[in-house]
Amino acid sequence: MAEQTNTPANLKVTIDNITVEVAPGTTILQAARQIGGDVTPPAMCYYSKLEGSGGKCRTCLVEVAAGSAADPRPMPKLVASCRTPIAEGMIVKNITSDRVQEARAGVVEFLLVNHPLDCPVCDQAGECHLQDLGYEHGKEGTRYEFKRRTFEPEDIGPYIQLHMNRCILCYRCTYVADQLTDNRVHGVLDRGDHANISTHISKAIENNFCGNMIDVCPVGALTDKTFRFKNRVWFTKPVEAHRDCDQCCGKVTLWQRGEDVLRVTARKDEWGEVQSHEGKPGWICNTCRFEKKKASDWVIEGPTKINRHSVIAQGHYLGLKKPTETLPAVMDGRDPKLMMDIHSVSEVNRVDISELPGPATSENFKK
Numbered sequence: 001m002a003e004q005t006n007t008p009a010n011l012k013v014t015i016d017n018i019t020v021e022v023a024p025g026t027t028i029l030q031a032a033r034q035i036g037g038d039v040t041p042p043a044m045c046y047y048s049k050l051e052g053s054g055g056k057c058r059t060c061l062v063e064v065a066a067g068s069a070a071d072p073r074p075m076p077k078l079v080a081s082c083r084t085p086i087a088e089g090m091i092v093k094n095i096t097s098d099r100v101q102e103a104r105a106g107v108v109e110f111l112l113v114n115h116p117l118d119c120p121v122c123d124q125a126g127e128c129h130l131q132d133l134g135y136e137h138g139k140e141g142t143r144y145e146f147k148r149r150t151f152e153p154e155d156i157g158p159y160i161q162l163h164m165n166r167c168i169l170c171y172r173c174t175y176v177a178d179q180l181t182d183n184r185v186h187g188v189l190d191r192g193d194h195a196n197i198s199t200h201i202s203k204a205i206e207n208n209f210c211g212n213m214i215d216v217c218p219v220g221a222l223t224d225k226t227f228r229f230k231n232r233v234w235f236t237k238p239v240e241a242h243r244d245c246d247q248c249c250g251k252v253t254l255w256q257r258g259e260d261v262l263r264v265t266a267r268k269d270e271w272g273e274v275q276s277h278e279g280k281p282g283w284i285c286n287t288c289r290f291e292k293k294k295a296s297d298w299v300i301e302g303p304t305k306i307n308r309h310s311v312i313a314q315g316h317y318l319g320l321k322k323p324t325e326t327l328p329a330v331m332d333g334r335d336p337k338l339m340m341d342i343h344s345v346s347e348v349n350r351v352d353i354s355e356l357p358g359p360a361t362s363e364n365f366k367k
Contacts, residue, residue, distance in 0.1 A: 010022060010023060010024075011023070011024055011026070011086050011087065011088045011090075012088060012089060013028070013031050013086045013087075013089075013090045013091075013092065014090070014091045014092065015028070015031060015032050015035060015039055015062075015092045015093075015094060016039045016092070016093060016094050016095055016096045017096065018035050018039060020034055020035055022034065022086055024085075024086075025085060026085065026086050027081060027082055027083065027084060027085055027086065028041075028062055028064075028079075028081035028082075028084050028085075028086060028090075028092055029041055029043060029046060029054075029060055029081040029082040030048070031086055032081065032092075032094065033271065036270075038095050039094060039095065040094075040271075041059070041060040041061070041062055041081050041094055042059045042060060042104075042129065042132075042133055043057070043059060043060045043082055043271075044057035044059050044111070044129060044130065044133070044168060044170055044218045045057040045082075045170035045171060045172065045218075046060065046082035047172055047175070047216055047273055048271075048273055049273055049274055049276075049281040050172060050175040050176065050179060050216070051175070051179060052175060053170075053171065053172060053175050054080070054082035054083055055080050055082060055083045056169070056170060056171060057107070057111070057168065057170055058080060058107045059104060059107050059108070059111075059133060060080055060081040060082050061078040061079065061080060061081070061100060061103050061104060061107070062078065062079060062081045062084075062092050062093065062094045062097070062100055063075075063078055063092070063093040063094075063097040063099055063100050064079055064084070064090065064091070064092055064093075065091040065092070065093055066089065066090060066091035067087060067090060068087035068088055068089050068090055069087075069088050069089025070087075070088070070089070072089070072091075078099060078100060078103055081094075101137070104137050105137045105138070105139070108133055108134055108137045108138050109138070109139060109142070109143075111130065111133075111168050112130075112134060112138065112142065113142070113144050113148070114148045114149050114165070115130065115165070115166060115168070115219070116148070116165050116166065118163075118165070118166060118220065119131060121229075122166070122220040123220055123223050123224070123227060123228055123229070124166075124217075124219060124220030124223075125220070125232070125233075126232060126233040126234050126311045126312055127233055127272075127312060128218070128219055128220060129218040129219070129272060130168065130218060130219045148165075149165075149193065149194075150165055151163075151164035151165055151196065154198065155204075155225070156186060156198070156199050156204065156205050157204045157205035157206055157210055158204065158206065158225075159210070159211060159224065159225055159226065159286065159289075159290050160205060160210065160211070160213065160214060160222055160223070160224070160225065161222075161223050161225050161228065162197065162198070162221060162222060163220060163221050163222075163223065164196050164197060164198070164221065166219050166220050166221040167196070167197055167219065167221040168218070168219055168221075169188065169195060169197070170217075170218060171188070172213075172216040172217060172218070173186070173197065173213040173216060173217060173222060174186070174187050174188065174197075175216075176209075176212050176213050176216055177205070177207075177210070177213065180207075180209045180212060180283060181207040181209055181210070182207070183207065185199050185200065185204075185205055186198060186199040186200075186205055187200075197221070208247065208285050208286050208287070209248075209283060209284075209285060209286065210286065211224070211284070211285075211286050211289040211290065212266065212274070212283050212284070214265075215265055215266050215268070215274060216274075218272070224263055224289075224290075226263065226290055226293070226354075227262055227263040228358075228359055229358075229359030230262055230353050230354070230356065230359060231257055231262050231353065233255065233311075233312055234311040234312050235257060236255040236256060236257050236262055236263075236312075237255070237256045237257070237303070238253050238254070238255050238256075238303070238304040238306070238312065239253070239254050239256060239300055239301070239302065239303050239304060240252075240253055240254075240267060240300075240301040240302060240303075240304050241253075241254045241298035241299060241300050241301055242298065242299050242301065243288065243292065243297060243298050243299060245284075245285065245287065245288055247285040247287060247288075248282075248283060248284045248285040248288060249277050249278075249280070249282045249283070249284065250284070250288060251266075251267055251275075251277055251282055251284075252264050252265065252266060252267060252284055252288055252289075252298070253265050253266070253267050253268070253304050254295070254298060254300070256295070257353065259295060260353050260354045261292075261293045261294060261295055261298075261354050262293075262353060262354050263354075264284070264288060264289045264290075264292060264293070265284075265289070266282050266283060266284045267282055267304075293354045293355070294354075
């Protein structure tokens with residue numbers, strides 16, 4: 001007799017009065033992402049490409065008004081949507097729940113207890129998830145009256161600098177090291193309010209995929225030393241590019257200012273996670289990220305589509321139509337005579353910022 005396989009049917013769940021069908025085993029957060037928009041809870045620690053992530057930051061808390069069609073009783077406490085699986089007939093409240101909004105504001109206040117006001121100098125400004133979360137749910141001031149814990153910046157590798165003051169202990173970087181490399185040399189040291197990310201006896205992180213730790217960090221705790229203080233992300237133009245690489249997928253986003261390639265990152269989706277290519281996460285190697293800083297090293301595909309509500313989208317126009325230049329028509333096609341060609345007497349615009357050994361300050365410019 002042939003074996004019978006019962007394929008489980010999709011489950012129906014209602015989130016903020018919107019019903020969607022999802023496969024069994026789907027979490028509330030994953031179902032909300034299928035709906036999209038404001039219905040989706042924020043997530044600071046969950047990362048779909050990293051196994052075991054989630055359940056730590058508590059920013060994705062939601063209210064389950066009905067557990068399932070079989071047992072419609074509400075869950076007494078708010079639950080982490082990244083860890084709670086869907087049940088048939090479940091009813092979930094996110095932005096429609098006052099309890100959720102109050103709890104999320106409390107979680108944000110907790111995350112900002114030790115977080116410094118580094119936004120004006122932080123390289124993550126403009127693409128920081130905590131910045132977005134603080135703007136939406138944060139308060140004008142803080143009730144915290146005690147001294148904040150502080151750490152000195154630490155070079156944990158040739159390409160990465162750790163600012164532990166900004167870390168929210170999401171554990172994403174440790175999952176990257178565990179799942180992408182053969183030997184993890186950093187982790188969470190100590191416990192409680194003394195817990196911090198560091199390496200054991202200042203051992204440097206030198207594996208070929210360590211740069212992906214920068215991509216998964218939701219705040220500015222892990223910074224790219226080749227990009228630090230060289231530019232603001234909203235002044236750069238992100239374009240998609242690729243190259244033939246024998247170590248990774250070779251599909252990246254180039255962040256350009258003029259012709260300079262200031263930094264290279266993996267391509268990200270609307271949730272700030274690395275895109276998948278051919279069914280696999282698009283992690284990139286250190287060679288592509290840190291050593292290929294010229295446009296000639298890449299095949300440019302076109303501008304990156306910016307979906308997130310970010311200042312990066314400001315001035316990033318697609319399908320732009322420029323007004324017709326009238327001067328050549330008036331002068332019968334002749335070029336206007338210039339009194340002085342400033343580019344011939346000034347070298348200001350000839351500085352390759354991406355090749356500076358440090359921040360783009362006067363100390364690092366050749367005089």
